[in-house]
Amino acid sequence: MNRARNIRHRLTTDFQLAILSLMGAIALIGITPFLFVRAANGEWYAFVVDLLIETVILGCMLRAWLTGKTHGPSLFLAYFIGAGAVAAISALGVAGQYWYFPAVVACFFLVHRHHALGIALGTLLVVLALGSLVGDASDIASFCVTGIVCAFLGYVFAFRTEVQRQQLEVLATKDALTATFNRHALLDELERARRVHARDKVGFGILVLDLDYFKSINDQYGHLAGDKVLVELARLLEKHIRKNDRLFRYGGEEFVILAHDVDEGALIAMADKLRVQVETCLRSPGGAAVTVSIGGSLLRPDESIDQWFARADAALYASKGSGRNRVTVDSAHY
């Protein structure tokens, strides 16, 4: 049951693995019947070519599943498919020429568009140079033109898909108001920090920051003025954190900073510097100082990210409870 769920999870979260698996399924279903036909007809050269193609595709798929790495198998398979198209055209003539088009499409699914275009045009040049294309001059010219159009359309489609993927990634990880990373991105980064901490013993800390009496700014000056204060807070925090640290908007008027390579003293110093910056620089629309309460915690080796975050959250509430405009880092009060 768990294994089935794990397979489904890997297929839905790893696009490249899903493509390699699809190729494997197509090879199994699409090529196996031909093996029997070739064997029955005694077409041993075509039999060996088909068997080789099927074995390599299934091998690449298996390697990706077993190692969890898809880049190498995908690249290898794309070049192999290019070479396979050359072999099919040389061996089968017109029937082989039809395979050029799905081969081009498969390459754009498997590898970066530059690589795929190179393989598509390279394959075409090789079969032209070998004189493998069948037909009169007009047939060969038609094949070349349709092949180039197919490769060009594949390139444009891959480019559009890449741009859309990047836009979706921004939408999925950035907060629309402040353009800082959002809560979804935070969970990923905390998990990554925990892995790096376990492997390299690097110290990680989180600071949870919550504006004080922010509701009164909204009530007095309106929601849009409140939004402006949030954006100014985000810019101020971004300006004063180190390059390797990350700022996230957790929700509402609550922000989180993930600090990289810190101990307790450094985390406290960082939090208090930010507290002072906010108190000194951030103003409500009426000109009054806006302050922030901060809670922090350092990642412990044996805890989950929920436990780590809960300790910082409890520290934040201790800061709020002790009068606001305060820093509390887990057990250490400042």
Ligand SMILES: Nc1nc2c(ncn2[C@@H]2O[C@H](COP(=O)(O)OP(=O)(O)OP(=O)(O)O)[C@@H](O)[C@H]2O)c(=O)[nH]1
């Ligand atoms: N302008 C604006 N306000 C927001 C946004 N998200 C949450 N809020 C407001 O933030 C306020 C949070 O109020 P409270 O939780 O009472 O916190 P507070 O007034 O800062 O009080 P303390 O945290 O206890 O100091 C509420 O008025 C929310 O409506 C947002 O995106 N924009």
